[in-house]
Amino acid sequence: MKHTRPTESELEILSVLWEKGASTVREIHDVLSQTKDAGYTTTLKLMQIMHEKKLLHRDTSSKTHVYTAAISQQVTQQQLLNKMIDTVFGGSASQLVLQALGHHHSSDEELEKIRQYLAAIEKQQKG
Amino acid sequence: MKHTRPTESELEILSVLWEKGASTVREIHDVLSQTKDAGYTTTLKLMQIMHEKKLLHRDTSSKTHVYTAAISQQVTQQQLLNKMIDTVFGGSASQLVLQALGHHHSSDEELEKIRQYLAAIEKQQKG
DNA sequence: ATTGGTGTACGAATATCTTCGTAAACGAAT
DNA sequence: ATTCGTTTACGAAGATATTCGTACACCAAT
Known part of the structure; x- marks a missing residue:
């Protein structure tokens, strides 16, 4: 088995599936076509290929197939983060954190979670 | 102007240039070949293409050309982060931050910067 | 049972990325 | 000036990703 990292287009599809859960090609395509310009069969083909690659599960029990993500969002996040920290942030996770905090608005609630x-880390280090 | 996002291999090269500054193909290749298996001419070709794409500057005043990154690490970081937050973290920068903090060791010094x-954000919000 | 709408399957064209063989230029050492 | 090692230039093959045309299946409404 070779490289099974999702491509750019595949990530866009996974993104929708993570967000909405099980979906048909039509549903995915409708979401994607709001921000992207591609035909229905293109989305269909991509999802079929992703199924072959085991990136998606497929329920074919009814005529209109229903797809779900076969890889978890968390694991994917971690893989891509690792790669990115490595090649783009010179290995420093903190640099990435500062950059992310600096250019994106985060809600008070979310900032509080980070604090x-x-x-918790500090406490652990002292103890 | 079209999409000039660096590819995977291009990022690896940029990474070395950001780290070491102006370098020859030979120098880049020697670094890359520690972790990657590719011929010298492959690295050369990539860097030539990157020069065409304006990703690299090139000094040809001596026989052995010297390359430097033409795009800043910061701007590149921001672009890739935006894309990633969007498609992999459902738009939440904080999710990315937590994930990054959770799985990578950061030095006390770096954590202190984040604190x-x-x-500073808190202060600004109150004021 | 014919028609129209919606779906999947398949194959191929296109685009993009990656890799490297080969040739020619150059300089240093003989 | 010949040889050797290093370099750039060029082109093309190979790999991978993206896009879509076309055909066929199915169902529902006529």
Whole structure:
């Protein structure tokens, strides 16, 4: 088995599936076509290929097939983060964190979670 | 102008240039070949193409050409982060931050920077 | 049972990325 | 000036990703 990292287009499809859960090609395509210009059969083909690659599960029990993501969002996030920290942030996760915090608005709630996380680390180090 | 996002291999080369500054093909190749298996001419060709794409500057004043990155690490980081937050983290920068903090060791010093950054945000919001 | 709408399957064209063989240029050492 | 090692230039093959045309299956409404 070779490289099974999702491509750019595949990630876009996975993204929708993670968000909405089990979906038909039509549903995915409708979402994607809001921001992207591609025909229906293109989306269909991609999803068929992703199924072959085991990136998607497929329920063919009814005429209109229903797809779900076969790889978890978390694991995928981690893989891509690792690669990115490595090649784009010179190996420093903190650099990535600062960059992300600096250019994206985060809600108070989310920032609070981060603070708590940092506090937990500090406590652990002292103890 | 079209899409000039660096490819995977191109990022690897940029990574070395960001780290080491101006370098020859030979120098880049020697670094890359520690972790990757590719011929010298492959690296050369890639860098020539990157020069055409304006991803690299090239000094041809001596026989052995010297290359430098033509796009900044910061801007590249931001572009890739945006894309990634969008398609892999459902739009939440904080999710990315937590994931990054959770799975990578960061030095005390770096964590302290992050704390300070968060504190600055808090202050700004109150004021 | 014919028609129209919606779906999947398949194959091929296109585009893009990656790799490297080969040739020619150059300089240094003989 | 010949040889040797290093370099760039060029072109093309190979791999991978993206796009879509076309055909066929199915169902529902006429």
